[in-house]
Amino acid sequence: MGLDIGVIGVGMIGQEHIRRLDGGPRGSRVVAVADADAERAATVAAQLPAAKALPSGEELVVSDAVDAVVITSWGPTHEPYVLACIAAGKPVFCEKPLATTQEACRRIVDAEVAAGRRLVQVGFNRRYDPAHRALKLAVDGGAIGAPLLAHCAHRNASVPAHYTRDMSIADTAIHEIDELRWLFGQEIVAAQVFTPRRSSRGGELQDPLLVLFELADGVLADVEVSVNVHYGYEIRCEVSGETGTAELADPAPVRLRREGAVAGLVPADWRERFALSYDVELREWVDTVVAGSPPQGPGAWDGYAAQVVSDAALQSLHSGGRVAVELPARPELYR
Structure with a gap:
């Protein structure tokens, strides 16, 4: 049926x-x-x-x-x-x-x-992307020893005119927030947002942002959010461990060699990258x-936890400094 x-x-x-x-x-x-x-x-x-x-x-x-x-x-x-x-x-x-x-x-x-x-x-x-699942399998399986650091990037070619600074966290980095919680099986306990030199391509938008997340077991993860890179849509994640590193492979389906250069095709948007x-x-x-x-x-608990972390990052974006994430005990239903 x-x-x-x-x-x-x-x-x-x-x-x-x-x-x-x-x-x-x-x-x-x-x-x-x-x-x-x-x-x-x-x-x-x-x-x-x-x-x-x-x-x-x-x-x-x-x-x-x-x-x-x-x-x-x-x-x-x-x-x-x-x-x-x-x-x-x-x-x-x-x-x-x-x-x-x-x-x-x-x-x-x-x-x-x-x-x-x-x-x-x-x-x-x-969580359903084959590359991300393979990355988690490598981390969970001990292929690189205990994880210590993660380096992530979320890059968009462009964003619509109504896109705001807060959306860089609440609409874009929210994916990395859930990804990091899932990848390491740990809650995020603090967030801090840094505002580097502003790209001239972003207009009045503060772009890019760099967000630093602290996880409960001590792993530090930095996330670059760049939403006007123009060259395409790119998602990166590398985990550095005690004995090696593991990272998402290049998502380009083909690699071109021509005119003295080697190039891979970059996905145009999220629909192509995550189909x-x-x-x-x-x-x-x-x-x-x-x-x-x-x-x-x-x-539902994951949606709630991601929103709490997002709010902490937004507080840091507006006020500066490190902001602790205050998450209550997880209900038994979600254990």
Whole structure:
């Protein structure tokens, strides 16, 4: 029996997920969509064999036709939709952020704990990228001894005009925040943001940023956030250990040798770089839902913890200095 899915938010990322889910893993299909733009929802639904456009996300959540929900709407709408899914007892895949404030994230955690059942998965897709999984396997397997340092970079060719300085942390570095927690199996205990010389290509935006994270076991991780590099989209991570280093390999599919130079092609954007990770992420989510198992990927606690760390980094960005991350004890449901 297939999984009948409702999707709230049918913009770019929503349509990317619909393409993978409709007629996808385990016979899944998209049977309902909703969007603040009713015309766009109707257009998307008309392109799918079994989907109906519903007037609101709330109606979609409680629809008897929907077994599970995918949320890819505007960030501030995530909290009420996720809470509605928990109340309805329906598994929900919510794109990051889980919610836009740590207080909202905590309300989701509390609601899930009260329900006594894990239903929420958050769309931190780095965990599903084959290269990142291989990196974690090398670190966990002791290939480089005890990890000591990590060096990361998150580079975008460009960002839209509405992109703000805070988004460099809350929208961009949030991926590295989850990646580091997952990679080392440790919580981040402090953050500090440094503002180097500003790139002339970033306009009024403070770009790049350098963020230093301290993990509970003493590992230090620096993250470069550069969002106007122009040459393409690039994600880097190298872990330095006691006996060696491990790093993500070059994602370029081919290497060109011509005109006296060697060059590899750089992905244009996140859709090209992480296409396979989205495939794996959604397939594994569907597998767990169909099996009736709790999510195996990043859950509500991970979304909450990432937001707490993000807020600490934002405080450092605005006020300067090292900011301790104050994270309460993890509830037993997530242990």
